[in-house]
Amino acid sequence: MQSVKVQATAMLALSLAFALPAIAADGDFDPDFGLGGIAYLTPDLVDAQEIQPFASVVLPDGKILFGGSVDAPTTVPFEQEYRVMFARLNADGTPDDTFGNSSIPGVVKLDNLVPPNRMEGVESMAVLGDGSIVATGTSLVNSPLQGFVIKVDSTGRLDSGFGSGGMVLVPGTSLHALVVDSEGRVIVAGEHVASGVYTANVLRFDSAGTPDAGFGDSGVLALDWDGAGNSSYLSDMVLGADDSVIVGGAYSVYGDGNGGDFAIAKIDAAGTLDSEFGDLGQRVFHDPSSDSFINAILRLAATPDGGIAFSGYDYDIDLGVTGLILGHLDANGGTDGAFGDAASPGYSRPAVSATAQSVNATDLVAQPDGKLLASAAYYAFPDKENFFTLRTTAAGQLDDTFAEGGVFVADLAPDPGVYSEAETIALQPDGKIVIAGRSQRSEDFIVDLAVVRLLNGGEPNDVIFADGFDPAP
Numbered sequence: 001m002q003s004v005k006v007q008a009t010a011m012l013a014l015s016l017a018f019a020l021p022a023i024a025a026d027g028d029f030d031p032d033f034g035l036g037g038i039a040y041l042t043p044d045l046v047d048a049q050e051i052q053p054f055a056s057v058v059l060p061d062g063k064i065l066f067g068g069s070v071d072a073p074t075t076v077p078f079e080q081e082y083r084v085m086f087a088r089l090n091a092d093g094t095p096d097d098t099f100g101n102s103s104i105p106g107v108v109k110l111d112n113l114v115p116p117n118r119m120e121g122v123e124s125m126a127v128l129g130d131g132s133i134v135a136t137g138t139s140l141v142n143s144p145l146q147g148f149v150i151k152v153d154s155t156g157r158l159d160s161g162f163g164s165g166g167m168v169l170v171p172g173t174s175l176h177a178l179v180v181d182s183e184g185r186v187i188v189a190g191e192h193v194a195s196g197v198y199t200a201n202v203l204r205f206d207s208a209g210t211p212d213a214g215f216g217d218s219g220v221l222a223l224d225w226d227g228a229g230n231s232s233y234l235s236d237m238v239l240g241a242d243d244s245v246i247v248g249g250a251y252s253v254y255g256d257g258n259g260g261d262f263a264i265a266k267i268d269a270a271g272t273l274d275s276e277f278g279d280l281g282q283r284v285f286h287d288p289s290s291d292s293f294i295n296a297i298l299r300l301a302a303t304p305d306g307g308i309a310f311s312g313y314d315y316d317i318d319l320g321v322t323g324l325i326l327g328h329l330d331a332n333g334g335t336d337g338a339f340g341d342a343a344s345p346g347y348s349r350p351a352v353s354a355t356a357q358s359v360n361a362t363d364l365v366a367q368p369d370g371k372l373l374a375s376a377a378y379y380a381f382p383d384k385e386n387f388f389t390l391r392t393t394a395a396g397q398l399d400d401t402f403a404e405g406g407v408f409v410a411d412l413a414p415d416p417g418v419y420s421e422a423e424t425i426a427l428q429p430d431g432k433i434v435i436a437g438r439s440q441r442s443e444d445f446i447v448d449l450a451v452v453r454l455l456n457g458g459e460p461n462d463v464i465f466a467d468g469f470d471p472a473p
Helices: 004-019
Strands: 021-023 038-041 050-058 064-072 081-089 107-109 119-127 133-140 146-152 167-171 173-180 186-194 197-205 220-222 232-239 245-251 261-267 282-285 295-302 308-316 321-329 358-366 372-379 387-392 407-410 419-427 433-440 448-454 460-465
Touching: 038 081, 050 081, 064 107, 064 133, 064 419, 064 433, 064 448, 081 133, 133 186, 146 186, 167 173, 186 245, 197 245, 197 261, 245 308, 261 308, 295 358, 308 358, 308 372, 321 372, 372 419, 372 433, 387 419, 387 433
Parallel strands: 050 119, 050 419, 050 448, 081 119, 119 173, 146 173, 173 232, 197 232, 232 295, 261 295, 321 358, 358 419
Antiparallel strands: 021 460, 038 448, 050 064, 050 433, 064 081, 064 119, 081 107, 119 133, 133 146, 133 173, 146 167, 173 186, 186 197, 186 232, 197 220, 232 245, 245 261, 245 295, 261 282, 295 308, 308 321, 358 372, 372 387, 387 407, 419 433, 433 448
């Protein structure tokens, strides 16, 4: 027979197990957001049948802004019309019905920027101190492609004081990345195409949208890398404290059509290459431990130690698939040998899915502690694509204090849903993690904007109990 003391101790332990809240783990759903940490913004088949975010910003009041595109319903099969979209959610994940001009609460849909082009969308954006938004992307299909830089006010209306009617067009150029420097100048990056060759370009405009003659060649810097004239592109950019920028992408070092390598460059505030970075301001490289000949940087993030992290893809010749790759460079552009896998210093190749055949990095964020958050989209037929985000330590190892062994995977399109895909990550000031993308939750062609918010920092959560059961609603 147990002693009274043993019985009392057991009863106390049992009561504590049911009564005390657990410490929520990093990567758990935030129950104060949406429904159990998940929110959807659903098209109405009037102004949109798909809402897709590519960029996100947490605003000072806690609201969350997204930039991307809406796919407007069309009566012509396979001729969708994508239009620029901004969407805003309240801090609790509900649509902000004080924002928007469409039939969908919380959604701004802009008219065709470059008629008759059918595909337009925001790829990168920044929010200014007055709440206005500058954004960039590309308009294409039906007429020659043009990059655009637009400015809208805090309500989503084009600002007539910027460029021409709120817009600057850059012919023959795809634009993917945007930052705003300390003087309010707008810097964008992408690639210009001429005679079948793509040339990486960085452009700077003043706050009114006028090309900045003090930057590069009349506002444009074209990167020639090794001078061979092969194609290159820029996919992302980060701003330095001295108004320099670091841009990343890929360069066809093996010749056009024969694959490429990671490409990165640092440009000073005058629009010239910073000779202290890489090889006189630029660097084309790949993992020397790999025989991959298809490599690309897709996302960049400045790390607290002054370095640069990147995410992208490389091609596995043996498996015949592209996989996710992370890397870290020091402040001068050199490979950080203390980062990543022992077999390939400076690089990490975390698995996304056992059946993933094609993986693209969609976003990369460095936390204040140096840990990296990376999201990815992937193709894994016959398996379903799910929301995917991982976290590494500052040294590039999967962080087992986040979600399940460092990896957050969630099916945001449960059966009969088709897929869900993570596209953009934002950190709140309190450390919580916002991940947004799209989700096709039925077999019809309606695709929601899907958002999750995850806890980050181990704060107590009094609706999660140690016995693993949630209280009844």
